[in-house]
Amino acid sequence: xxxxxxxxxxxxxxxxxxxxxxxxxxxxxxxxxxDPALAVASPxxxxxxxxxxxxxxxxxxPLIVQYGLYLAQLIxxxxxxxxxxxxxxxxxxxxxxxxxLLLTVTALVLTTAxxxxxxxxxxxxxxxxxxxxxxxxxxxxxxxxxxxxGVLLLFVFGLTLRWLPIGxxxxxxAYGLDWYGSVASHLVLPAVSLMLIQLGSYVLTxxxxxxxxxxxxxxxxxxxxxxxxxxILWKHALRNALLPTTTLIGxxxxxxxxxxxLTETVFAYPGIGRGIYEAVTQLDFPVLQGAFLLLAITVVxxxxxxxxxxxxxxxxxxxx
Amino acid sequence: MTSLEFxxxxxxxxxxxxxPVATENERAGLAxxxxxxxEPLGLISLGILALLVVVAIAAPLLAPYPASYGTDVLKPPxxxxxxxxxxxxxxxxxxxxxxxxxSLLVAVSASVIAIAFGTLVAVLGAYxxxxxxxxxxxVDLTLSLPVLPLMILIAALIGxxxxxxxxxxxxxxxxxxxxxxxxxxxxxxNLPYVDxxxxxxxxxxxxxxxxxxxxxxxxxxxxxxxxxxRAVLSAAGLAFLGLGxxxxxxxxxxxxxxxxxxxMSSAWWLTLFPSIAILLLVLSATLLSIAxxxxxxxxxxxx
Numbered sequence: 259x260x261x262x263x264x265x266x267x268x269x270x271x272x273x274x275x276x277x278x279x280x281x282x283x284x285x286x287x288x289x290x291x292x293d294p295a296l297a298v299a300s301p302x303x304x305x306x307x308x309x310x311x312x313x314x315x316x317x318x319x320p321l322i323v324q325y326g327l328y329l330a331q332l333i334x335x336x337x338x339x340x341x342x343x344x345x346x347x348x349x350x351x352x353x354x355x356x357x358x359l360l361l362t363v364t365a366l367v368l369t370t371a372x373x374x375x376x377x378x379x380x381x382x383x384x385x386x387x388x389x390x391x392x393x394x395x396x397x398x399x400x401x402x403x404x405x406x407x408g409v410l411l412l413f414v415f416g417l418t419l420r421w422l423p424i425g426x427x428x429x430x431x432a433y434g435l436d437w438y439g440s441v442a443s444h445l446v447l448p449a450v451s452l453m454l455i456q457l458g459s460y461v462l463t464x465x466x467x468x469x470x471x472x473x474x475x476x477x478x479x480x481x482x483x484x485x486x487x488x489x490i491l492w493k494h495a496l497r498n499a500l501l502p503t504t505t506l507i508g509x510x511x512x513x514x515x516x517x518x519x520l521t522e523t524v525f526a527y528p529g530i531g532r533g534i535y536e537a538v539t540q541l542d543f544p545v546l547q548g549a550f551l552l553l554a555i556t557v558v559x560x561x562x563x564x565x566x567x568x569x570x571x572x573x574x575x576x577x578x
Numbered sequence: 579m580t581s582l583e584f585x586x587x588x589x590x591x592x593x594x595x596x597x598p599v600a601t602e603n604e605r606a607g608l609a610x611x612x613x614x615x616x617e618p619l620g621l622i623s624l625g626i627l628a629l630l631v632v633v634a635i636a637a638p639l640l641a642p643y644p645a646s647y648g649t650d651v652l653k654p655p656x657x658x659x660x661x662x663x664x665x666x667x668x669x670x671x672x673x674x675x676x677x678x679x680x681s682l683l684v685a686v687s688a689s690v691i692a693i694a695f696g697t698l699v700a701v702l703g704a705y706x707x708x709x710x711x712x713x714x715x716x717v718d719l720t721l722s723l724p725v726l727p728l729m730i731l732i733a734a735l736i737g738x739x740x741x742x743x744x745x746x747x748x749x750x751x752x753x754x755x756x757x758x759x760x761x762x763x764x765x766x767x768n769l770p771y772v773d774x775x776x777x778x779x780x781x782x783x784x785x786x787x788x789x790x791x792x793x794x795x796x797x798x799x800x801x802x803x804x805x806x807x808r809a810v811l812s813a814a815g816l817a818f819l820g821l822g823x824x825x826x827x828x829x830x831x832x833x834x835x836x837x838x839x840x841x842m843s844s845a846w847w848l849t850l851f852p853s854i855a856i857l858l859l860v861l862s863a864t865l866l867s868i869a870x871x872x873x874x875x876x877x878x879x880x881x
Binding site: 274275278279282283286287290397398400401402403404405406409410413417508509511512515516519520523524534535538539541543546547549550553554557558561 | 721722723734807814818860868
């Protein structure tokens with residue numbers, strides 16, 4: 259199968275996934291107990307205002323017509339109006355999206371940069387003490403509640419040692435290069451928290467796939483040819499074991515975003531997650547709905563990009 | 579030796595899919611228990627889980643329900659208050675004890691619902707191949723979406739209560755169960771003994787309940803543990819964002835109230851004790867499932 263049609267098919271699947279997310283949201287909003295008008299406006303509205311809204315959004319029409327209207331609005335980028343800030347939800351969220359992207363991408367880069375070598379280390383010392391330690395850390399990391407690790411880091415490095423700022427994303431009085439510096443120092447603690455809870459699955463996956471790869475015939479052949487062990491490990495086995503780990507990134511994206519919501523809440527980081535926390539307190543449903551849809555779209559697009567990269571890395575994907 | 583690799587599907591797939599049924603089940607169960615007994619990590623985990631269950635059941639005997647406000651505000655741990663007090667002068671130890679009850683209730687109920695529904699969908703899909711395409715598409719799509727923001731939206735719309743949390747967590751946990759069980763059920767359905775069963779009876783219900791479900795039971799046991807521990811984390815996450823039941827204590831609510839009062843990072847005991855409780859529960863459940871998997875696997879036993 260040529261590369262372009264592989265990308266096209268992958269694009270089609272992404273559009274389908276986004277349609278699914280939108281449809282599930284629509285059905286949940288309409289079929290669950292709860293006032294559908296709440297999805298577009300304040301719970302404190304008057305009865306007349308509510309009736310006017312129902313008519314304006316077509317909520318008095320049959321379900322299928324409502325669905326059509328809903329889709330048409332979303333395609334135009336109309337996610338409703340945040341009633342606490344009286345501005346379109348899209349404007350509020352797009353302002354916050356870059357911070358969430360900065361946080362999650364940094365955490366993802368840290369996780370792979372630390373998790374993959376750690377997994378290689380554990381696999382090459384299989385069964386030894388170091389391997390056990392890495393495995394225990396891996397399993398424990400998966401069991402930690404994100405805010406717990408966030409508050410711990412905040413307490414140690416922010417409040418006690420005073421090395422790093424305790425919240426927000428930048429210093430308001432910093433300009434030019436200083437501003438970038440302040441952004442970086444504010445990013446450290448949230449990104450490390452998010453990295454720590456993700457690390458376990460990367461380390462354990464890397465370890466088990468590499469152990470499997472080290473048992474393959476080509477490794478035995480390379481050993482028989484007298485190649486040094488380090489070279490076999492890093493050049494031959496790792497290259498093949500890396501591919502399943504790449505797919506793990508795609509599988510973990512939803513989890514990463516969920517973790518980001520909680521981490522941003524702990525650190526008052528001005529991303530979409532903190533926006534969700536504030537919207538929950540104010541019962542701002544349009545923002546909650548928009549946040550889910552925007553995060554879903556982000557995850558789907560990121561997932562598509564990893565798959566396409568995977569397609570370039572692994573020649574088998576294109577031929578099958 | 580315990581191997582800590584955590585991939586229930588792979589480990590289960592390694593054993594012969596034709597699990598012995600009926601009387602042989604008891605013998606296999608006994609052998610599993612004999613192997614399990616020698617695993618210190620598994621036994622400790624089982625002990626911790628049993629302790630948490632006892633604490634949850636005996637909560638009314640262990641501590642009065644922390645409702646009344648006290649004058650000792652934000653006191654660090656001392657002999658009077660072993661876990662300290664919160665910003666309204668309530669005993670944190672009591673909150674953690676009552677939180678154990680709520681957290682276990684949510685975890686058990688949500689995972690029972692998710693397991694029952696997830697297994698049903700998985701075996702139906704494996705048996706009736708026409709359904710399978712549709713089911714696996716739904717499962718794949720749900721697993722690829724960020725579910726926490728969706729759970730938040732729904733919990734906020736319906737309004738926070740224990741029932742809402744159980745329902746929402748269960749509603750987004752079953753696809754993971756289906757994914758695990760389905761892969762095992764698919765191999766079982768193609769085995770000769772299922773074909774033989776088709777010759778004996780025309781009732782799919784009989785074949786599914788007597789021949790397929792018993793064969794996937796080990797996967798179900800593992801996924802109970804995995805689903806329940808994920809449910810604890812999801813429920814704590816919702817409560818931490820203020821979507822917990824406001825009338826009952828849960829570990830997540832202790833953290834939420836600490837965050838709301840602004841005492842979260844300075845009064846370390848407010849965060850530390852519920853965090854340890856969550857970690858203990860999730861970690862021991864995870865280790866237990868790994869130990870069970872190892873003990874059940876005849877390859878490990880033979881050594």
